[in-house]
Amino acid sequence: MAHSSFSVRSQTLIGVGALGVAGALIYGALSIASDAGYAGVGPNFLPWLVAVALLACGAGLLWEARRGGFRQLEQPSGAERGDWRAMAWVSAGVLANAALLTTLGFVLSCALCFALAVRGLRASEGRPAGGPRQTLLDAVTGLLIAAPVFWLFTKLLAINLPGLTASGWL
């Protein structure tokens, strides 16, 4: 089985994706007023330029993908196939953090994110993800990283991060 980055299907999808972004840019550019400055160069000039250029790039990528694959493609590091279960755990961590940060506060939310992500990363190494004991240990490790970071940035550098309580410590 060939390396996944050489697959025609995924390369085609990337080409199509670039075309899609270009399409979105064109759609957006239509609604930008053209109150032309000098030489017709108003606020909509660069959007059109970028959109058309990206359209050309997308077409080029698509062409390469269908005609023998991307040119001069260096084989990326790592495994041939992705470990999607590990990826799901890490993604869950990041997304849960995004969703819960303001409700749970920085420290708890980040500890949760850490515990979920570390589980996925460990699984990706082929090690057991761990039972309740390991999970508790991960959560505590997360707390021990997140709490000092929280204090350092909020107390010392006066950066606004959400807390669970108004005490400023959690």
Added chain:
Amino acid sequence: MLDTWHHLLGGFLTAATPINLLWAFVGCALGTAIGVLPGLGPAVTVAMLLPITAQVEPTASMIFFAGIYYGAMYGGSTTSILLNTPGETGTMVTALEGFKMARHGRAGAALATSAIGSFVAGTVATVLVTLFAPLVAEFAVKLGPPEYFCMMLLAFATVSAVLGQSTLRGLTALFLGLAAGLIGMDQISGQVRYTGGIPEFMDGIEVVLIAVGLFAVGEVLYNALYEGRSPADLNTLNRVHMTGEEWRRSWPAWLRGTLLGFPFGTIPAGGSEIPTFLSYATEKKLSRHREEFGTVGAIEGVAGPEAANNSAVTATLVPLLTLGIPTSVTAAILLSALQNYGIQAGPQLFETSSGLVWALIASLYIGNVMLLILNLPLVGLWVKLLKIPRAQLYAGILIFATVGVYGMRQSSFDLFVMYGIGLLGVMMRRFDFPVAPVIVGMILGPLAEAQMRNALSIGEGRWSVFIERPMSATLLAILALVLVLPRVLKWRASRRARGEEAVAAR
């Protein structure tokens, strides 16, 4: 000349206040640490720390960020030598010979020559910055918008089309970056673009978001997906020490590397990759111990590229401070740090913010001394960082990513966007798209647009303004050369190869 001396002394007075020394020290230490650790680079670290620009005064934070930048170069070589996974792209070449040396029980000598070489190169390059930056600034005052626009075009072209494997993928990345830079309010007319009705997009996308998404979150996701089973073995560290013979072989290489690296840092050629490779090739050619290259490891092959790397990194400050044009990803992020303060990098900087500039330059001298101490006697301390288990390290990076992205704008929405950009980063890495053009395009894009529109109004709407002025015409000619020359060379090489094949076939 005397003027420079005065300014520099003033700079030292500012940089040597206890609080600024502390910032420099923390920056250097943090830079070394993230240089040693795989997974984080100076660009993303500075990006994550950009929220502090809201609180810390500009001089202190620029000293801090610069410390991180060149500290990472010192630290990166340690990882290259001991682990063979270069911490930074600039230390890739160091890994070639350094790792071989370490394999053959000479890790200490390799570490010593890279730390001392970095110090020599960093210091010499700082002297060159001190001497040349004011001259360039004086010259740059005379440049107008057309020239600036052409220089930015040149930066775009080199970062996307000339470097990297495929021009097509480089350009795709560049235009993605430019598109990201379009989001928000247009600088000149105030017209709102590409916000899709989402209020969060009104002020544009923060560079922190893109950088942290691509480099930090993307890196963590990529690791979970593909790198779980990649083996990593650590070389053992021995006494950091060089013999007389090793000194004799190192110092010419340091000096050559320094002189080679500096010019490359000042032009938009994508930072330190090219000069380090060139230095490696030079040392290999000149060495009297050529048989050691690629076998037991030649010390020149570590000394030269290391020096070239640090020299190039220091030199990026010249175009950054005098022209406001970043020539590396980290420099681009430093530029956006200045923008956060409302400071316009460019020739006027030496007049309007002369205190900041000279304190920054003075701090480079101080920082290099700090880093020499941090990296020679204390190298064992940093090596311990490599013992942090991979899973915990990468999961921890996510916490810092949250601080950077949320701390910038206090918006959870940004955290979702960050994840999306992380996915993009995984894809780009997997399919060999360069990432630097995205960042450079995003930061430089709006500036280039403004310069272009100003240039056109100077030219009363005629595009010919770009070729009527001698400087901008010259720059356009260089641009054409940069785009065409590599292709011609490649074409000739392939023709020659085909010719030889034909001869061989006969």
